[in-house]
Structures are given as C-alpha cells and as structure tokens.
Amino acid sequence: MAGGIRQSMQWLHTWAGLVLGTLLFAIFWMGTLSVFDQELDRWMMPETRFTLPAHWSLDEVVVPAVERLAQENAIIQWGATLPDERRPYVRLFYQLQGGGFHSARIDSRNGEMLGDPQTLGATGFIFPFHYRLHLNWLGLGYWLVGLAAMAMLALLVSGVVIHKKIFRDIFTFRPGKSLPRSSLDMHNLSAVAFLPFHFLITLSGLIIFIGIYFPGAADLVYAHQANPGAAFFAEAGDGFSRPPSAEPLTRHVPLNSLVERAQSHWRDDVGFIRVFNHGDASAVVQLGRSVGGEISWNIDKLFFDAGTGELLKESVIGSMMTLQRFFVGFHFVQFEHWLLRWLYFIGGLAGCAMIGTGFLFWIQSRQKHHLRENSRSRVLVGALSLGSTLGLILATVAFFLINRILPPDAAFMGWPRAELEVAVFALVWVAAFVHPLRCFAAAARQLCMAIALVSSLSVIANWFSTGETLWISIDGAHWGVAGTDMMLLALAGSAALAGGALRRRALRRAMPALP
Amino acid sequence: MALRIAVAVAGGYCLAAAIVSLGAYALKLSGMARSEAVVLSAMSGFVVYLLILLWGFCETSLRRLLWALVVLPAALQGIVYVTAKALAGGG
Secondary structure, X not given: OOOHHHHHHHHHHHHHHHHHHHHHHHHHHHHHHHOOHHHHHHHHOHHHOOOOOOOOOHHHHHHHHHHHHHHHOOEEEXXXXXXXXXXXXXXXXXXXXXXXXXXXXXXXXXXXXXXXXXXXHHXXXXXXXXXXXXXXXXXHHHHHHHHHHHHHHHHHHHHHHOOOOHHHHHOOOOOOOOHHHHHHHHHHHHHHHOHHHHHHHHHHHHHHXXXXXXXXXXXXXXXXXXXXXXXXXXXXXXXXXXXXXXXXXXXXXXXXXHHHHHHHHHOOOEEEEEEEOOOEOOOEEEEEEOOOOOOOOOOOEEEEEOOOOOEEEEOOOOHHHHHHHHHHHHHHOOOOOHHHHHHHHHHHHHHHHHHHHHHHHHHHHOHHHHHHHOOHHHHHHXXXXXXXXXXXXXXXXXXXXXXXXXXXXXXXXXXXXXXXXXXXXXXXXXXXXXXXXXXHHHHHHHHHHXXXXXXXXXXXXXXXXXXXXXXXXXXXXXXXXXXXXXXXXXXXXXXXXXXXXXXXXXXXXXXXXXX | OHHHHHHHHHHHHHHHHHHHHHHXXXXXXXXXXXXXXXXHHHHXXXXXXXXXXXXXXXXXXXXXXXXXXXXXXXXXXXXHHXXXXXXXXXX
C-alpha cells in the first residue's frame, strides 16, 4: 500500500470502521446494557421483584424443590446458582436420566418454583446477543463477534497512529464548529479518554473464549486424549469426578453444614452448588466460591462426599489460569462495587458514542463530495449508520415496551410470549434500516422522537402492568426497577432533546428557501 | 484489495493459530504444566494476531504478504497437523 504507515492506517481505520461499525455498535450497546442485566431482569420479570430474605438455606429451600422434581423423573445431577442482592431467586439446572438438561427458578422465600419467566429478559437476550448475536449456526455468532473485536483492537491502534496530536485532542471539543469537525472532536474525545478501558475490555472479552478462538493449542498439547478440548478444561479447572456406584445413597450430610465449612475455609460466601450422581452412594457435592468478593472470576471449588461430608478435593488452579480468570472477572464485572459498575456503564456508552460519531464523521465529511454525485452509496451508508445506532436503541426500548404490554401466556402463530418479544425487536430493527433510505435527515429526527416516545411509554407500561410507580420502587428499595425506569426516562429526555435540535436545524436550513 | 484483506484476515488468523498451537507445545516441552501452557499461549494469541493484522495492512509488497500469510501458515499448520497425528497415534 503506497503512502506510508499513516496512510495505510487511515485506510484501515476508515474501512474496518465502516464495514464492522454496525456489529461493533451492537456489541458495545448490548455489552453496556449487560452491566445491569440483573437489574433489567427485575424490571422485565415482575415476579422476581422481591428482597432476598435475611435467612434462607439450601436444606430448606433448594433440597425440597429438587426432591419434588426427582419424584417425577430421576435426576442424575443438579446445580444451583445461589441468590444474592441483585438476583433474589435460586437459578437451578438439573439433568434427567437419559440426558435432558432443564432449568428452573426457585423462590428463596418459600422454596416454590417461580414458573416459566415468559421472557428471555436481559440475561437471556441482551447478554447472549453481546457475545454471540443469537446466531448459533456453526458458532457463526461467536466468530463474527471475535472478528469485530479484533477489528476493534486494530481500529484503536490505527486510530492512535493516524493522530498527530493525540494528547491535545483529549481536551478539544468544538461543539459550535461545523458539523464534521464537531463529530470528529467527539469521536476523538470519547476514543482517547476511554482508550485504556476500550482496549482492555475488548481484549479481555476475547480472552474469555480462548477455547473457542484458539482450540488448536489444546488439540495439539492434549492430542493423546480422545477429547482434547474437554481434557484441557478438566485439567485447567482442576475438577473432580467419580463414577456412580449403582448403590442408593442412604444418609445425607446436611448441605448447610458443608456450606458453613466452605465459608470458614474461604472466608467468603458460597456462590454455586452442584451435586453429581444425585441419590447414588458415590454422590459428590461441589461448592463453588462466590465471585462477588474480588475482581477475578475465581473457579475455586471444594468437593465433598454427599453421604459422609468428607472433603474429597480442593481445586487448585495455576497462575496462567488465574490470570485468565482475572481477565474474565474484569470483563464480567460481577464483583460487588456499584461505583465501578456505573463507570463500566459510562465507559460502554462512551464506546457507543465513539462508534456512532465515527459513522457520523464519515457521512458528513463526504457530504459535499456526494452532493455533486448524488450518490447511492451515501444513502446506503446513511441508512446503515442510522439503523445500526439509533435503530438498535429503538429496537431495544421496543423490546422493553412489548415485554410490559404483552399479556401473560400471549402467543401468536405458535410463537410463545418470549419469542414474540424477540420478533418485535427484530422487526423494529429491520424497519429502522429501511426507513432512512427515503430521507436521511428526516429519519434521524424521527428515530430520535420514536426512541423518546417508546422509552416513556415503557415506563408508563411498567406502572400500568405492575402498579409499581417510580416512587413505589424507590420506597420498596427495588433499585433495579427504579434504576431502569430512571434510565429509560433519561434516554427519553436526551432523545427528545436531540430530535428537537435536529428539527430546529432542519427548519433553519429550510428558511432561505422560503419566499 | 479484496485479496489483500482476505489474506490479512484469514491468513493472519491461520498464522496466529499455528503460532499459538506450536507455542503451547513448546512451552509444555520446556516444562510448563500442560494446561498452563495452553492458556498462556492462547491468551497471547490475540496480541500476536493483532500485530499480524496491522503488519498485513501496512506491508506494501504483495509478494512478501503472500509468503508470510499464505505459505508460512500452511507450512506451520502442516507441522501442527503431523505432530498431533503422531502424538495421537503414539498414545
């Protein structure tokens, strides 16, 4: 490529940004929302809006529920993520004899099943969208996200290289200047100020999936094993297993006593329990340490004999694996620190702003050139950029609104309620790509106004469907619900302001044309 | 231009993946625990791939690009394949 490194980097930056910008914005937006996935879940699943009781126990809440399930069908193993401040119910999974995996939610107040949530919620839709786009065929979603993440790293590096005055740009923002200049300033400001965060959040996101993106390493090093990938994960995580004995389990050690032993051993909470060979004399109870206490997403585990309570094994992982777990925890932000969680949210929004203004700069800097040509490419890129930014935001709030509008057990043409919500999301998003093809400037304004309208309606729909107004949420300390309502109102307000500004500008432009 | 992008992205990935696999094996031979070698090598792979990508978009000579990102990865992946076969066969 002629013209030296800076020109090559300029080229790379422009085209990788344009081609993968849609994907990158979607990943950043969904990831930003996933920071508060539990809080959005409380909003979308009103049956889970309760406070975790001060005293609850595995033996009283989870074990009876599992026994009830086991009376219907033989269970060979089960596991439960224990409730916490952000998610007050127990998330249970169990495997039936014959293979099928099932999941359920147990109310931590009384041990009753909470029933089908009838929505994927944020943890089931927004969070998986962030890392696999719900494209499961051949793992295509993972690979597209991986490609976009590598492009993001390349964009960050090339963006730094093409900058002549990178440090001055941190402090430069000229909102009053002509538009391409302002959006470039905004692009630089959000990019440079958050550069370390954006680089590390992207790199750590890739590092979570080392097994997917570089399976060859385990395949070669564990080539002598029948299933190299599984052998690697078993060894890296230092697991434990033993075959069932075919004898029934005659006495049970209380799980609460094992939890107490694990707590005093780790001086930390237990976050996860898993029981292998359920009901068999060789049943094993695995306790996993909570991930809320430190940045690293630990995989510390203790294995006990379910009959005698004897400690069978304590897992120990190596230093490289510990480093990998640190990156995972850094990315997932599941540790208890509300200030940091908000900073992640702001960093994510800054990433969205960076990608959005990058698009905007591309369009505006080519506007004069293309006005002469009246080119089709500008129309296409305009629709692409509006659909992938404002359109995605509109589709997301439409997803929230439809969640609060659809009655329970709603179904349409055989689609259950949860899938209808996703269908509405998809329809709105597609429409937001098609709509701007007609008139870019008007569509930007209309999308802003639509976002403002749908966000406010979502808040109202939450009030009507649950009777929970904002002050009731605050009064009942339902911070997830109150926070979601307030964020939706803030989004409605800023979208209305942006839409208003766009309209005033359009009117000003139209003035000279009037007689 | 399309060829250059395909070579940098796909060829670059094959090269990075081969370096990760062989790197993990070399680390294991040098005495690191097997699982640790895999984790370290795979984590570094993303940085290796990034450097290859950036180089691939800056390199002016198409000839050098094809050598480094088509012939070299093919050869290295061949070595990975043969080694894995031999290890699997040898138990």
